[in-house]
Amino acid sequence: MSSEGERSGTGGDGGEWIAAGDGKFGRYGGQYVPEALMPAIEELTDAYERYVLNNEDGFMDEFRRRIREFGGRPTPLQRADRLSERYDTEVYLKREDLLHGGAHKLNNALGQVLLAKYMGKERIIAETGAGQHGTATAMAAAHLDMPCEVYMGERDINRQRPNVFRMKINGSEVTPVTTGRGTLKEAISETMRDWATNVEDTHYVIGSVVGPHPFPKMVRDFQALISEEAREQAIERTGDLPDSVVACAGGGSNTMGAFHEFVGDGSVDLFAVEAGGSSLAVDEEEGVAPNSASLSTGSEGVLHGARTKLLQDHDGQIVESHSVSSGLDYAGVGPELAYLVDEGRVTPVNVDDDAAIEGFHRLSQEEGIIPALESAHALAYLHEQHEELGEVTVVNVSGRGDKDLESVIEETTRRDVPNAPDMSMFEGGL
């Protein structure tokens, strides 16, 4: 399916070894970064091959042990009884919200911080949008005794205060980024600047399947635990593969995690649900896309180290994205997802902010699960298109919604949400 060219070969010790490939997914991927970072990226590619792909020094054994004991894997695949009844279909929820920290992000953060440790790095940096990746990295860094600094857009700091507190409580430094609109895009650029300055002793834990090779593949490999488990669990529960898997897509880490082990299963339809925001149009004059739907509406370009699909104007300037969910509010997407969409293996779809808020309240009321606003997009798509998804659908609940309560109160109060509770009790915020 993919052009990866990974797997196969014989290492110097005569044993089987797996090469990382060239970092290309068809026309996407690559390594578009300043020269100062290239040696670190080469070092990381080597470490990825040795430790992740070839389990040198038992790295993957330790990772799997720690993600089990510290992280709480495997997460359940839960049948959603009331949604199943409502849609007259079998709906299963992959409960990544039950992972330690409340989101799938820990899979990758723990993997990378542990890898940095194996590589002898002394400092961790990361960027975060909604704060879930920052929180997961802060937790992993505390767990593995590594100093950690997290860059976060000023606007996101205001939107996601609980996660800012959690990062600080775990001992990480949170550095506000004030450039641009103060969201994830600016935080990524700022973290790359830090990395370019301190590259010799610092590892940059990229939070999604984006960035220069080997990050897209490496992050996917750490997140693939989601589909590895979901696939086994679905077969165990239903005796067969699901008809479809639905996951929200911002940068695409939970998407690739939920899809990876199903990519080779042609009978399973894969739906990447993007943030349609308030509109799918791009205002070139203002340089704003009121959405974060780069797979659905973006075009090919180069940003933050990779060639992929981007929200950009006709000159190639990156436009400001928007989503009611900070975690999806990014103008790019992972190159592998862009490739799988071009190949017709993944279907990009989107739902708007209103539908996501409704999806948030629906799952909270009907299943007793408060989902992250990111995951609410996947649930909104399930609601809108359940008749098209087949008899058995797996929805990845990528994270829990505690972090989003303030946003949800604000967003619900200022719009007409048919299934919302009485919001007057929240006047003045939490």
Add this chain to the structure above:
Amino acid sequence: MAEDRRGDAGDDRSAGDPVADAFADGPAFVPYLAVGDPDYESSLAYVEALAEGGADVIELGLPFSEPIAEGPTIQNAVARALEAGMTPTRFFEFVEDLDVDVPLVCMTYYNLIYQFGSGQGPRPFVERAAEVGISGFVVPDLPAEEAGPLREACDEFGLHLISIVAPTTDKERLEKLVEVSSGYVYVQARLGVTGASSSVSDRTGESLARLSDVDLPKAVGFGISSGEQAATIVEAGADGIIVGSALVDIVAEGHERGESTEAVADRLETKARELKRGALDGYGRRTPAPEGTSD
């Protein structure tokens, strides 16, 4: 073509290559400004002032919305220029409008090069750059691994692709870089992002030593803000100095204080003279003293 763009430190210099000519007689002063900062007309005057002040090559920054290799000074300049309406199309008009007799190098990020025209690769951008008289490119987010298509287009139109060598670049990578480089090598004096600095990194000398076998002029950038620093760097063996943030600071201060374009241009010209003089002084210090007079 490929042979022509490399190894031009010798006789080829006179073969009509303005960039090679700029490095031919003593150290080159290579200033940078973000084009369109803070507006089109002022920016024209500022670039011309740098030429008046002794620039040998001028690096013209085409603003990109995500300048990941730049520090706050140039980030802010880029934001001002974008706000004032700078685009790749306007950039080329700007180059046509400029009245300078100095080779011009376009410094920008790959996405703008890639998207120009039909979005089908770098060729349309390079073709247009050649039409308006650009001599080469510096592209901070394009390592040797990804430089093939741009190098090919540059070869087709006779333009240079100038590579950045970092303090972290080892011998093996250096060989890869030199393969795709021409014009001159941009030697990054220290790790990090662009920005003026009060001291010159110790790593500059190390970097120059590692590049001693590279048959291209070596211009050192990142952190140079004074004539004395320029002198130190040229004395250490640099063939040229690249100065950006210290000049952009002058533009920013003038803009904030509401100074006239002429006043800011004068200060840029004065600063340019100081930097050029420093480079020449450093070159003088490097020249071995006449026999019998050394200590």
